[in-house]
Amino acid sequence: MNFREGFWSIYREALPVLFVALLGGLFSGLVLEELLASVERFPGLLVMVPVFLATRGNVYGALGGRIASGLHQGLISPAFEWNERLINAVIASFVNGIFISIFIGVISWIALQLLRWPSAALSELVAIMLLAGTITSVVLIFGLLAILFTGYRLGYDPDNLVGPIVTTLGDVFGMLFLLVAVLVVEAVFV
Template sequence: MSTAWTVRAITRAMLPVLLLLTLVEIGSGLVLGSFESTLLQYPSLLVLVPVTIGTAGNLGSILAARLSTAFHLGTLSFALDDAALVGNAVAIVALAATMFPLVGFGAWGLTALLGSTALPLSTVLVVSLASGLSLAVLAVAVTVVATYAAYRFELDPDDVVIPVVTNTCDVLGVVLLYLAVLAFV
C-alpha cells in the first residue's frame, strides 16, 4: 500500500473513482426523475428518499470504517468464515432492521403533521422496511467488494471505500425505493 501523501498520488488514486461515481450519481437522478409524479402524489414517499439513501450510506460507511480498521490491523481475511467480517455485516443488517421502521414512521408522521398524508402508515412502513433492508444487504456487499478492491489495487480503503459506498448507496437507494413503491403502493 502506498503511503505517499502528495497531491499527485491522491489525484492519481481518486480521480478515476470520482469520475466514475459522478456517472453513477447521474443514473440516480434519472431514476428519481422517472417516478417524480408518484413521489409528489404521496409526500410521505418523497420524505423517504433522502432519509433512506442517507441512512443506507451511513450504515455502509460504518461498515467501511470497521473493515478498514480491521484491514489496517491485519485482522481482516475476506473469508466467508471471518468472524469480524460476518459479525459486522450481520450487525449492519440488524441495525437497518431497527432503523428503517423508525424512518418510515418518521416520514409518515411528518407528512401527517403537515396535513398531507395520503398513504396508510402500514404502507409507508412496508416500503421503508423493504427498501431499507434490501439496501442494507447491498450496502454490505458493496462495502466488502470495495474494501477488497482497494486491497487488491493497493489503495488505502480509508480514502476509497466510503466515497464508493455512499455514492453507490445513493443510486441503489433510489432504485430500491422505486421498486418497493412499485411493489407495495
C-alpha cells in the same frame, strides 16, 4: 513517503472512484425522475428519500470504516471468509439498516400527520422503506466488501475508497430499490 507523494497517491486512488460516483449520482437522478410519478399515489414519499439515502451512508460508512481499519490492522483479510469481526460488523450494519428503514417510514408518517400534510398510509410507507432498506442493505454490504477487498488487494488504501463507494452504492441502489419497492407495494396494496 513525503507530503507530495502522499498527496498524489491519495489523488490517484480517489479520482477514478469519484468519477464513478459522479456517474452514479446522475443515474440516481434519473431514477428519481421515475419515482416522481409515484408521489401522487404515495404522498409523503419524497419526504423519506433524503433521509433514506443519508442513513444508507451513515450505517454503511461505519461498516466501511470498520472494514478498512480491520484490513489495515491485519484483523480482517481481504477475502470472503469466515471472520468473527467481519461477520459481527456485517450483521450489526444489516440490523441497523433494517430498523432505521422502518423508523424512517414511521417518523415520516408522524411528521406528515403533525403538519397535516397529505400522507400515504403508515403501512404503505413502512412497507416501502422495509423492502427498499432490506434489498439495499444486502447489495451495499456485498458491494462494499467486494470493492474494498479488491481495491485493497490491488494496493489501494481502503480509507480512500470507503466514502465515495458508500455514497455511490447507497445513492444508486437506494434510489433503484426505492423505485422497486414502490412498484411492489403499489401492486400489493392496490
